Amino acid sequence: MNDMTPDREERSANLKGMGCSRKRVEDARFTQGKGNYVDDIKLPDMLHGDFVRSPYAHARVVSVNKEAALALPGVVAVLTAEDLAPLNLHWMPTLAGDKQMVLADGKVLFQGQEVAFVVASDRYVAADAVELVEVEYEELPVITDPFEALKSEVVLREDLEGQTEGAHGPRKHHNHIFTWEQGDEAGTNQVLDNAEVVAEETMYYHRTHPCPLETCGSVASMDKVNGKLTLWGTFQAPHVVRTVASLLSGIEEHNIRVVSPDIGGGFGNKVGVYPGYVCSIVASIVTGKPVKWVEDRMENLMSTAFARDYHMTGKISATKEGKITGLHCHVTADHGGFDACADPTKFPAGFMNICTGSYDIPVAYLAVDGVYTNKAPGGVSYRCSFRVTEAVYFIERMIEVLAIELDMDAAELRRINFIKKEQFPYTAALGWEYDSGDYHTAWDKALETVDYEGLRAEQAERVEAFKRGETRKLMGVGLSFFTEIVGAGPVKNCDILGMGMFDSCEIRIHPTGSAIARLGTISQGQGHATTFAQILASEIGISADSITIEEGDTDTAPYGLGTYGSRSTPVAGAATAMAGRKIRAKAQMIAAYLLEVHDDDVEFDIDRFVVKGAPERFKTMKEIAYAAYNQAIPGIEPGLEAVSYYDPPNMTYPFGAYVCVMDIDVDTGVPEIRRFYALDDCGTRINPMIIEGQVHGGLTEALAVALGQEIAYDDMGNVKTGTLMDFFLPTAWEVPNYETDYTVTPSPHHPIGAKGVGESPHVGGVPCFSNAVQDAFRAFGLRHTNMPHDHWRIWQTANGLGLHD
Amino acid sequence: MIPAAFDYYRPNNMDEVIALLQEHGDDARVMAGGHSLIPMMKLRMAEVPHLIDLQSIEGLNAIEVKDGQITLGAMVTQHDLIDHDGIAAAAPILREAALQIADPQVRYMGTIGGNVANGDPGNDMPGVMQCLDAQINLVGPDGPRTVAARDYYEAAYMTDRADDEVLVSVSLSAPTGGYAYEKQKRKIGDYATAAAAVQITNSEGKVASASIAMTNLSDVPVWSEEAGAALVGTSCDTDALGAAVAAMLGDIDPSEDNRGPVAFKRHVAGVILKRAVTRAWDRA
Structure with missing residues (x-):
């Protein structure tokens, strides 16, 4: 073993550490149908819950008659708000500082709202009993438009009547929730008033839904003997659920165990707390038996957290040469019947104030007005950090509109306004400090790879051919350059209901040199068991294959704020590295003792400590682990464990450059994606294969949102897109071949320089697909048209431009 | 997505099917591939107290191409149609249309009979059968009868078929051109x-x-x-x-x-x- 040099590479490869495309360890069970999801949990004597839901969007609940339902054999209970009121559980707090009815308390505010909870011995009996509960409603006027809501005399939230102060400041109207202002209004207006060029646009980012393959559900089991409540559920933040459940129920937190088993996708949909969770807990406490509640697809689409629904108005000013001088943004945000947005508490519109994007904009102002309507509550970050998709869509559309106003190439306009590499760390006009970036390099690489100039020349030829009547297809070149803001977040300004948004990792090295690490996060498909083991492998020199990663059980995992907003790698990944370094520091002392040298005379080398200058003298991590447990070492406690709670000093700022080439059939409105190129910079890359998978998934959800996916309502507040027939969930058939690429600009403040990537492709993808559609019509005078760009809306755009004449 | 309770029958011959239909009237429905009816039942949009599964009845899944005449049994799946060389040669439009129905998983189960029989305006085969001037063969208590596809459809989900009749096959002359x-x-x-x-x-x-x-x-x-x-x-x-x-x-x-x-x-x-x-x- 004295000849160290030849096998260093091999030892490094054996670790399967950072940078290696290690196969996902989760997939063996998922691909064999051996996953364990909430609905797979079956307990003895388990009861089943199902909801009676409101068919009306706004109605008074006059009466609920349970008799016929209770008479059905197998029905154990029918709960209404009246039954929950004595426990003070008929309402629950939302993550946004509002409160939400668990079961209809006198009225309903959206179609699909929970009115009564039926508990039965069997899932089928529960569904039958739902039909037997007789509810008498008195219909009320329905408001589905937030602008109308702000003018209407109809009071949606009677419980708040007379309250002029909300959770986020003054309320201007009885259907108004908050106004959130950021930046310099006077300064921005002054710049806009005196600008050489100003472009204005109004755009609607439609309501959509994360629609994870697995819907939401929970199983509650109250053990009346030991007083312990166990709650399994589709929770993206199990520890937060435990704390909230304790605060709500009065059960001491040590007596509550929350478990997130395998989760079939979250995308933000599983961050919030739903009435079903509360009802399953109450029903278990009441009956003394485990109670399962799992919603179906229509319930998921109709009642659980939606995303977007932002009406945005922008003004952007520039010099004649295209240097941007100021940005003004106003948002009217439709929050539905309750403000259940899942944002850090101090940010009622999330990180919408990243809407200056990747550009050096000297002055900016943002105001967001939250409004109640008769639509489902929610407002989650669907595969993005908090409201970042909205912000990036806004700025990337404003850039395109400004390019039209200036009669300039949109790629060039971006280039001359990018924040320069040497300006980082860069403090944006709306307050964020961007940690790092190299936008010009990424942009140039992207444009060169796709032969941007060639595409523009081809597009110009196509326009001429179209005008000559030789083709009925137009060509669009969609551009987007995005900056994400992820890794919430620093406890100084990021908390959820007062809980700071740190995260954690606890590591135990076993005597034989393998390990288990537990984290405060929870994978929903991200591959944490694979990637976190890779971080640790590189940090502590134990092969990733010998490290078990465990998450989601609050009885065993350290406290953490969960997985959403691309925060797992930036926060828990950092905690993992830091805990690993604690292990390594102790290992160094042990190694020095075993090698009979001073601590400073040994150094870490892949999977071992070696004596400096004498690499033939070493102790492997395996040997060190064994000694840690089995050898008396003076001054050192036995064992090899560490825990780290990581409070990030800043957010991380992944970025990327995307280009989409699209051909559009003007006569049918059918878009065909010819090419999609995505360059992502997520800093240090842990597992390139998983990154590529994340990019494919995020782009596919971006394609969905841009080209058709929406939650649409009619004037009566009926959901028009409540099944997967009408709610667009793309399959392999609709998805193009994606070309992925990268640059690496490590985060300067993250222990391993990683920034997070899961949501970037969605954030950058939506404007890229949308811009491609809109760019196709630029030559014919289109300035802006709203998503989703489904066939008929594209056709309507063409029709409106006279292209069918 | 949870259907109401129903009785399930799997008769072995058509006489039993007809008898069940006569006994239960509109409370009974026959099921071929189940890819229209089962979702409707799960949504509780169709209430079917008596569900009669046709899969054990012999002779309903045959494809015959002979002397310019084509007969497709009611239980022939879209996949069977796509996979059949004789059909590809004799009536390629059937294959082209079947390939545009749903996705492979559905086509393994979904049948010609189900697609044609229900009068769902969204189904593709009814239009194809009208284009080809196909004949729809029904069996009821009074024996078999035939209706032209062009006369079969009355309104959405309303057809010339009586509640106690079953669509057993579709026949057509092999098209030319x-x-x-x-x-x-x-x-x-x-x-x-x-x-x-x-x-x-x-x-x-x-x-x-x-x-x-x-x-x-x-x-x-x-x-x-x-x-x-x-x-x-x-x-x-x-x-x-x-x-x-x-x-x-x-x-x-x-x-x-x-x-x-x-x-x-x-x-x-x-x-x-x-x-x-x-x-x-x-x-x-």
């Missing part, structure tokens, strides 16, 4: 925004005969006799195509849904028909 089934849809698995079935014959550069049917553009499939007639004697030039489209537009009656408003559907119906005719004529 060029063919096309052109369908615009939002995504895989979707019903048509507009679809056109065209079968056309060429005699010395002129259209000798043409049959045109449209899918999901009315509450029933629309066989447009006049649209076909507008092509006869022409060389499918621009004027002829325009005349066929105009005639077709007089026969359809689309309604607005999430696929789009009426004006869009009418426009797309015209575009799709032109494309279908052009492709069929190229093959004629």
